[in-house]
Amino acid sequence: MSADERLTTSFPLAAYAFESSPLGAARIEEFRDYLPYNQGNRTLIVEEDGRTLAAGSAIPMRQNLRGTVLPMAGVAGVASHPLARRQGHVRTVLHQLLDEMRDEGHPLTALYPFRPSFYARFGYTSLPKPRTVTFTPADLGPLLRRELPGEVGWERIGTGYPAWRAFTERCLGQRHGFSVFPDYRDVGLRDRDERWLLTARVDGEITGVVTYRIDEHGGTLAADDLLVADPLARALLLQFFARHVDQVQRVTVQVPPDELPELWLTDLDVHVEARAARPGSSAPMARLLSLDALTGLPAGPGRVRVELTGDRWLAGSHLLDGTTGALELVPGAASGRAPTATLTAAGLSALAYGVLDPAELPWRGWGEVPVDAAAELRSIFPRRVPYLFADF
Structure with missing residues (x-):
């Protein structure tokens, strides 16, 4: 079209x-x-x-x-x-x-699926959802008594968009699973100009960003994804939220799936939720469309032959070799002493994204993985927590 x-x-x-x-x-x-x-x-x-x-x-x-x-x-x-x-x-x-x-x-x-089982038949595997964190600004009071090195910048996203975009590009290069829109799509955030932009800076360098809006006096400060490079950046942004104690009743913020808000502060009364339901709030899904995505990835010292079956885009026999620390794929290679696993596209994608253990795949109907092959796959693809970020 x-x-x-x-x-x-x-x-x-x-x-x-x-x-x-x-x-x-x-x-x-x-x-x-x-x-x-x-x-x-x-x-x-x-x-x-x-x-x-x-x-x-x-x-x-x-x-x-x-x-x-x-x-x-x-x-x-x-x-x-x-x-x-x-x-x-x-x-x-x-x-x-x-x-x-x-x-x-x-x-x-x-x-983002309307029904995960429908897209699982297309080889997609589910990824973890970001967490929604809810707390009162009063509970952040201890941060107001701390002298934190660094400073906070505050402006509308319409003017601060270049800084926000640059930091998301930094996250893209550093964080497994992170994704960004093309420029033509992302500038909608700038053009709508419906958010405040908060930035944490240390020695002049931006180390954290978050966008937010306030619905009403006595209501909710609703923040989007909290993107930080380190705990200090997170503390600087939370300290800013604490200053709204007499303005809003609660703060909500999105955090990555591996974040632990219950450990942010002592005596913090916090509710952390990630609800997956259909329709309307399913967890994201992803898959490999080409084995080219695996070539050269950091890998553990495993060696296994995989037979890929039942997929339109991934098929055939391949030797996966991570013994050099960078994954090598040899199509149709003789297995030698390498154990063999039979995988669907969803099964291989789940391993590549780090969301399932090889032993789980047979239970899901996504492969046949003998114990020796599972050990090799576990070494090649250590568990990771992907953070998709972009909501499309």
Whole structure:
């Protein structure tokens, strides 16, 4: 679809699937405002007699996989007409969409599913959700009595966007699973200018950022993702929140899946939640689209032969060798003394992203992994906690 064609095809279909319905005239008028932020997306539709039956888009993003930043296709807006559901149209769109993105050099893909089991059949594995942390600013009082080295900057995101974007790029290079939108999509945050931007600086260098808004006096200071390089940056940002003790009743903030807010301060009364439910709040999912994504990744000293089965994009026999510290893949190589595991795409993706142990895969129906092969895979792919970050 070209830009303007989205106005009458994919946009209305996605709005019906994921928004309140029917749409008012004002909401329909807003569709045109979204076009600049979709200009580089790949959007496909299934059409019959001029009626859109299904649609889906891919956003050309980047993601960190175990320290290597790779092109990633962020799948979004997958929807079907209510009278055309369960007829295979979404499957057709996804196959074509992922074919094209893979051929154009995107070895990874991620999405937020309307039903995880549906996308598991396409080889996707679930990733952990960020945590939502809720506390009262009064409980942060001890931080107000501390002289912390560094300073905090405060401005609207419309003016501070370059600093925010630069820090997310820094996180992209350092954090497993982290992903960022292309520039044309991300600038929507700047253009809407609906958030305050808070930055922590130490010796003039930005070490933490968070955007937020306040809903009302006596209400909630709702912060987005807390991105910090170290505990000092986190303390500086929390100290700023503490100054709102007489303005808001509570603070909510999103944190990475491996963050431990209950340890931030002594006597901090904090609620930490990550709720996965359908529809509406499923955990993100991701998968490998090409084995090229694995070549050269940091790896432990394991050696195993994998037989990849049942997938459109990953298939065949491959020797995975991490004995040099950088993963090598040899297609169709003789196994020698290497043990063999049979994996689905979802199973291999779960190992690559570090979210499952090899011994779990048979229980999920994602492979046959003998004990000796599990030991090798466990060494090659140590458990990691990915943090997807971008919400599409």
